[in-house]
Amino acid sequence: MKRVAILLSGAGSNMVALAESMTGDHPARPVLVLSNEPAAPGLERARALGIATRVVDHRAHVDRAGFEAAMMVALRAARPDLVALAGFMRVLSPPFMATFSGRMLNIHPSLLPKYRGLDTHARALAAGESEAGCTVHEVTAALDDGPTLGQGRVPVRSGDTVETLAARVREMEHRLYPAVLRRVAEGNREVLFLP
Numbered sequence: 626m627k628r629v630a631i632l633l634s635g636a637g638s639n640m641v642a643l644a645e646s647m648t649g650d651h652p653a654r655p656v657l658v659l660s661n662e663p664a665a666p667g668l669e670r671a672r673a674l675g676i677a678t679r680v681v682d683h684r685a686h687v688d689r690a691g692f693e694a695a696m697m698v699a700l701r702a703a704r705p706d707l708v709a710l711a712g713f714m715r716v717l718s719p720p721f722m723a724t725f726s727g728r729m730l731n732i733h734p735s736l737l738p739k740y741r742g743l744d745t746h747a748r749a750l751a752a753g754e755s756e757a758g759c760t761v762h763e764v765t766a767a768l769d770d771g772p773t774l775g776q777g778r779v780p781v782r783s784g785d786t787v788e789t790l791a792a793r794v795r796e797m798e799h800r801l802y803p804a805v806l807r808r809v810a811e812g813n814r815e816v817l818f819l820p
């Protein structure tokens with residue numbers, strides 16, 4: 626059974642989708658939800674799902690090295706086979722990510738390589754895109770880069786706001802990320818395209 630650690634900083638809707646998918650004959654189970662944000666609502670949602678949680682408050686450390694050392698202690702204790710970033714809002718250093726090379730995934734709310742970085746929906750709307758979506762990729766040293774493992778496309782509709790588009794993309798995230806995680810846990814790294 627593969628052990629999955631999930632890192633988050635906020636609401637945790639992707640964590641819930643991932644955790645709820647890991648049942649029955651799924652070859653993986655969530656073993657830890659780790660947050661840098663003590664107030665992250667995702668922590669309470671993880672506890673409600675019976676998943677172990679840890680907090681490493683980035684504000685409690687004088688520098689990134691100290692924060693990441695504490696993160697590594699918490700992560701190693703969980704002995705994860707895979708680490709899923711799910712709305713984790715701290716940039717991790719290359720040495721930290723190298724520890725989990727090939728075993729750390731992230732979901733980004735755009736069709737990479739378009740719209741790396743933040744405010745992806747506002748930028749897609751401003752550019753008049755006809756479609757948007759999300760990408761699950763392996764985490765490498767470069768931000769929002771790394772081999773693509775899955776992409777989910779959604780239409781942009783006239784009258785869309787950032788909120789309506791974000792909601793449509795999030796629905797696709799909750800389909801894409803669990804599907805990609807399962808394939809990776811089964812040893813399949815073939816790129817998945819949805820719908």
Ligand code: GRF
Nearest residue numbers: 635636637638639712733734
């Ligand atoms: C999602 O939009 C995801 O694409 C991005 O951060 C957001 C996390 O949302 N990485 P949630 O905390 O999973 O609800």
